[in-house]
Amino acid sequence: MARSDRLLRLLQALRRHRHPVTADALAAELEVSTRTVYRDIAALIGNNAPVRGEAGVGYVLGAGYDLPPMMFTADEVEAILIGLNWTRNRADPSLRRATEDVLAKLGAVLPKELRPMLLDSPVIAPVVGVDIVQDSIDVGLLRGAIRRSLKVSISYRDGQGAASERTIWPFRLAYFEMVRVVLAWCELRQEFRHFRTDRIAHAECPGVRYPEQRAVLQRRWEEREMPKYLARAKARNPDG
Amino acid sequence: MARSDRLLRLLQALRRHRHPVTADALAAELEVSTRTVYRDIAALIGNNAPVRGEAGVGYVLGAGYDLPPMMFTADEVEAILIGLNWTRNRADPSLRRATEDVLAKLGAVLPKELRPMLLDSPVIAPVVGVDIVQDSIDVGLLRGAIRRSLKVSISYRDGQGAASERTIWPFRLAYFEMVRVVLAWCELRQEFRHFRTDRIAHAECPGVRYPEQRAVLQRRWEEREMPKYLARAKARNPDG
DNA sequence: AGGCTCCTGACGGATTCTGTCAGGAGCTGT
DNA sequence: ACAGCTCCTGACAGAATCCGTCAGGAGCCT
Numbered sequence: 001m002a003r004s005d006r007l008l009r010l011l012q013a014l015r016r017h018r019h020p021v022t023a024d025a026l027a028a029e030l031e032v033s034t035r036t037v038y039r040d041i042a043a044l045i046g047n048n049a050p051v052r053g054e055a056g057v058g059y060v061l062g063a064g065y066d067l068p069p070m071m072f073t074a075d076e077v078e079a080i081l082i083g084l085n086w087t088r089n090r091a092d093p094s095l096r097r098a099t100e101d102v103l104a105k106l107g108a109v110l111p112k113e114l115r116p117m118l119l120d121s122p123v124i125a126p127v128v129g130v131d132i133v134q135d136s137i138d139v140g141l142l143r144g145a146i147r148r149s150l151k152v153s154i155s156y157r158d159g160q161g162a163a164s165e166r167t168i169w170p171f172r173l174a175y176f177e178m179v180r181v182v183l184a185w186c187e188l189r190q191e192f193r194h195f196r197t198d199r200i201a202h203a204e205c206p207g208v209r210y211p212e213q214r215a216v217l218q219r220r221w222e223e224r225e226m227p228k229y230l231a232r233a234k235a236r237n238p239d240g
Numbered sequence: 241m242a243r244s245d246r247l248l249r250l251l252q253a254l255r256r257h258r259h260p261v262t263a264d265a266l267a268a269e270l271e272v273s274t275r276t277v278y279r280d281i282a283a284l285i286g287n288n289a290p291v292r293g294e295a296g297v298g299y300v301l302g303a304g305y306d307l308p309p310m311m312f313t314a315d316e317v318e319a320i321l322i323g324l325n326w327t328r329n330r331a332d333p334s335l336r337r338a339t340e341d342v343l344a345k346l347g348a349v350l351p352k353e354l355r356p357m358l359l360d361s362p363v364i365a366p367v368v369g370v371d372i373v374q375d376s377i378d379v380g381l382l383r384g385a386i387r388r389s390l391k392v393s394i395s396y397r398d399g400q401g402a403a404s405e406r407t408i409w410p411f412r413l414a415y416f417e418m419v420r421v422v423l424a425w426c427e428l429r430q431e432f433r434h435f436r437t438d439r440i441a442h443a444e445c446p447g448v449r450y451p452e453q454r455a456v457l458q459r460r461w462e463e464r465e466m467p468k469y470l471a472r473a474k475a476r477n478p479d480g
Numbered sequence: 481a482g483g484c485t486c487c488t489g490a491c492g493g494a495t496t497c498t499g500t501c502a503g504g505a506g507c508t509g510t
Numbered sequence: 511a512c513a514g515c516t517c518c519t520g521a522c523a524g525a526a527t528c529c530g531t532c533a534g535g536a537g538c539c540t
Contacts, residue, residue, distance in 0.1 A: 064351030083323020296538035
C-alpha cells in the first residue's frame, strides 16, 4: 500500500466517521502503526485538510476540504462565466490558471444538465480592440501581499516618468478595462496612493506585516479618497 | 513536492484541460520527468480515475470520477470576486441578483479562513469614469432565449438611427466595457448580425426554437465573422 | 512513411517512509 | 487531585519507495 493511496483511504475513513476517531482505530483500519497515522494526519493538515485532533478524544474532519456539490441557476452560471472570461484576459499567470481551475471544478461539481453551458457558453466578455496593458512584475505577488497584509517595496515610475522607491501597505487591487491599480498606504508620503501595476518596475515582499487591518485601510480609503476619484471622473465625463 | 500532493495537482491539471494533454506538458507543469508522469497516471488509474490515454494524442479525463475537487484556493476566490464584481455593474436585474446569490452560495461553502475575503475583498473591478450604457429592454429575456435556442423578434435602431423590425436567432451575448452586444443570425438579412442591446427598443420571445444548434452557430460565427472583427479592431488600433 | 505519443522494463542513487522507543502535554471522568 | 486516555513530537536505522535516465515497443495521426 503506497502512502498516497493510504492518505486517500485515511481521508475517506475520517469522512466516514462523524464522531471522533482515535489514531489507534485508524491505525488498525489502515494496517500501520499509530506513529504513521500521526504522520499521515500531519500530511493531510499540510494539505489544508481541516482535521482537528483533540487530546483525550480523537480526530474529526471539519467541513471545507473538498468542494461539495453546488446547485446554481442558469443565471448564476452565466454570471460566473462572464466574470471569469473577463478576468482571465487581465490576469497574471497564477490568476489565469485560477480562472481555469474554477471552471474545471465547477464542471465537476455542477449537476449534469448545467454542464453544457461551460462548453458552448451563451455569454462572453471579448477583448477585441482593447489594448490591455501588460505588467512587467508578477502581480500574483501583489495579490498575495494584499491577502496577507504584507508590506511591499516597489520601484515606481509615475505618469511623468519620475522614478522612485517606496514601501507601501497595499490593501486592494483594482481591475480596470486596460490596467490594474494597487491601492495602498505609502510610507514615503504618509498618504494613500495608487500605483498602476504596469508602471511598477520591480516589487519585493520581505514578508513583514503592516500594523493595520486591511479592512480598516479599505474603509478609510473609501471615506477619504474615493470621493476625490468620483469627483475627478465626473469632471472628465459629466454625463457619467 | 511529495507524491501525494503531486497526484492531486495532476488530477486538477487533467480536469482543467478539456483537450488532450501530453505527458510532456504535464511533466513541465509538475516539474518532474515524463516517466514519473506515466507512473503517476498509472497511480490515478489504479484509484479508478477515468483517465484515458491515447497514443499520438495525449490524456483526457473522462467524466464521473467520484473524488470531489479540492476547495477553492484563495487565487480562485479572487478570480471569482473580480469577475462577479465586473459583471454585477453591467448586469440586467436578474443577472445582478444572480451575482449576489453566487456570493452567498460561495460564502456558505468556503472554509472560515477564506470567508473574510468576501467581505473585505482584496480585489475589485471599479467603474469610476466609465459611462455604462443602460438598456431599455430586459436583457434577461435575451439570455433566456439564447440558453433555450429561441427566436426573438426585436425593434432595432442602428447607429445611423434607422429603425427596423427583425426576427433573429441569438446565440451569444457579448459583454463589453460599456455595452452588451447580441450575436445572432438575422432572418431578415440571412446573415450574421450583431445588435447592441441598448439600441433594441423592444424584444419579444414567442417561444419558437430556431432550427439550428447554438454551438454550430457559434462555431460558424467564429470561423466566418470573428476574423473581420479582429481585422477591423487591428485597423483602428494597430498596436493592439 | 514519419512524427508524435503512450507505455513498459530495468537500474542505481537519492529520498522517503515506517516501526520502535521515549517522553511531553492536554482533555475527561472519578 | 488523580488516573487514564489521547494527541503530538523527536530520534534512529533499516526497509521501502521514489525518480531520472536509458532503451525499446506499439498505437494514432497526417
